[in-house]
Amino acid sequence: MHTVLELRDITKKFGHQVALNHISLSIQRGDIYGLIGRNGAGKTTILKIIVRLLQQDRGDILLFGSSTKKDYFKQLKRTGSVIETPVANNQLTAEQNLIYYCKMKGIVDKNAVLEALNFVGLANTGKKKFKNFSLGMKQKLGLAIALLSKPDFLILDEPINGLDPIAIVEFRNMLIKLNQTQQMTILISSHVLGELYQMSTRFGIIDNGSIIKEFTKEEFETQSREYIHLQVDKPNLATTILNQLGIKSLKVVDSKTINIYDFSVDNTEIVKQLTLAHIKISTIVKEHINLESYFKTTIEPGEDINHV
């Protein structure tokens, strides 16, 4: 296996605030690595440190095996990135912006601009200036800019934020195509977990500046299992009754939700006993753990009872 990126014990502080706390992770060639975390968890800070928009306070980064300053910057040329909002000139068209970036990056391939425009589907935007682009068009131009140098490693910060469902699917398909046809390794941060799940091969969950879980899609699929999603008005009393019924594995997720992982008692019996105790049930349904619910219960552990 070839390691594209390795972060070793990275710490970054802004004043007294610890944004990254001893982060270690590695990304292998061909991975689509989904970085998941709530607002302020540290995702953008990681990406900025990788592309050298920020400097870590401690720890080492290896990009394609290089860590020394000179070699690292050489390897950065094999990387394309869109971090925060795509930076383009408001007064220029898509094509003009790409020509400008080619000059800046020293890209001499004459087909690079047209290829990038075609790939992201912006070839027909003609004279329209960047300032008049929709959000989706802006995101696509950002991707086109990142692809100009035909990178081996693509880094994208929240690329599908604010896009409509059709644009999201288009974006997903583009990234999967890059990964499958050009073996491009991709690091992507996103809040849109359902979408991230569909394209990523590996995941890292970051919370409060620490990576708290890393897993492959395969591992997730093997471990994820069904559960009963129960919503009631008195979860504490409901938990007591469920325990009395012999249900050993459950989790109180929030002020009205209990997830039950133990199927030893029939749903009708659960409903009957809760109703007898004057508990109002608003939902009782069998569900499969998805990335979103896994993420939620991982970063907000709730009250865990005998559940691993």
Ligand SMILES: Nc1ncnc2c1ncn2[C@@H]1O[C@H](COP(=O)(O)OP(=O)(O)OP(=O)(O)O)[C@@H](O)[C@H]1O
């Ligand atoms: N330049 C800065 N100066 C001070 N604090 C900063 C700076 N950049 C980031 N931070 C802080 O570091 C923490 C991590 O921020 P970061 O932007 O990496 O989070 P994030 O996971 O990308 O969040 P979001 O999803 O909201 O973009 C936050 O608490 C943030 O306020």
